[in-house]
Amino acid sequence: MNKFKERAKESFFKREYKNALFNYSLSLKEFPNDEEAKLGAVLCDLALEREEEAVALFEYYELSKTQEGINSEEIVKEIIESVDNSISKISSFFVDYLNERLMMEEGIEYRDFIALVEEKKDFKRVFENIMFSTKVLISKKEDFLDFIKQLLLHGFEDMALNYMEEALKIFPNDKEVRKLFELLEKKN
Numbered sequence: 001m002n003k004f005k006e007r008a009k010e011s012f013f014k015r016e017y018k019n020a021l022f023n024y025s026l027s028l029k030e031f032p033n034d035e036e037a038k039l040g041a042v043l044c045d046l047a048l049e050r051e052e053e054a055v056a057l058f059e060y061y062e063l064s065k066t067q068e069g070i071n072s073e074e075i076v077k078e079i080i081e082s083v084d085n086s087i088s089k090i091s092s093f094f095v096d097y098l099n100e101r102l103m104m105e106e107g108i109e110y111r112d113f114i115a116l117v118e119e120k121k122d123f124k125r126v127f128e129n130i131m132f133s134t135k136v137l138i139s140k141k142e143d144f145l146d147f148i149k150q151l152l153l154h155g156f157e158d159m160a161l162n163y164m165e166e167a168l169k170i171f172p173n174d175k176e177v178r179k180l181f182e183l184l185e186k187k188n
Contacts, residue, residue: 002027008040012058017047035073036065043076107135110143117150124154141174148180160184 008023021044027037039061047054061076108116113136117123127150130136138144144167151160164181167174 002030004030005034005037005040008037008044009062012040012044012047015047015051015055017044017051017054020044021048039073039076107137110136110138110140110147123150127151127154127156141176145176145180148184152184157184 004023004027008020008027011017011020011023021041024037024041024044027034028041031037040058043054043058043061046057057076057079061073064075065073108130113126113130117126120126136147138147144163148160148163148167151157151163161184164177164184167177168181
């Protein structure tokens with residue numbers, strides 16, 4: 001074993017991961033195809049973020065590499081890849097969740113609301129999920145009229161009527177708003 005790898009292992013066991021990484025790097029400079037040094041460097045990097053997992057893998061690797069018939073390097077690499085994939089999936093889930101929560105706290109623009117409806121293919125469920133936690137932000141009259149029509153189509157007549165009463169206060173002479181309001185009154 002070369003001196004850099006020895007120093008790297010000693011540093012790793014002392015939990016001096018940056019120093020261990022530095023020594024594994026020096027070892028790889030001298031022996032670029034050394035799989036053990038490559039794996040050691042990866043474990044040092046992992047230890048800087050997830051110490052317990054990296055230490056456990058390092059110890060497993062050190063113990064199992066002396067046993068015949070076990071390809072310790074491949075096993076540890078597969079475990080690391082699995083952990084990385086799991087972390088990436090979990091991270092992706094949390095990013096989506098946090099973005100959705102942020103959107104819910106501030107309000108959701110109508111076009112984003114419609115995109116969710118199209119994605120889930122269920123206006124009623126999407127609307128029920130957001131109606132108590134956020135506002136649907138509508139800035140165009142066409143979007144407002146479409147929203148009212150969607151409410152009517154999906155059984156939210158009372159809510160549509162409330163919105164229409166407010167709209168008539170804002171647009172008392174608008175023909176489209178008045179026509180939709182009359183249609184809604186006939187339905188009720």
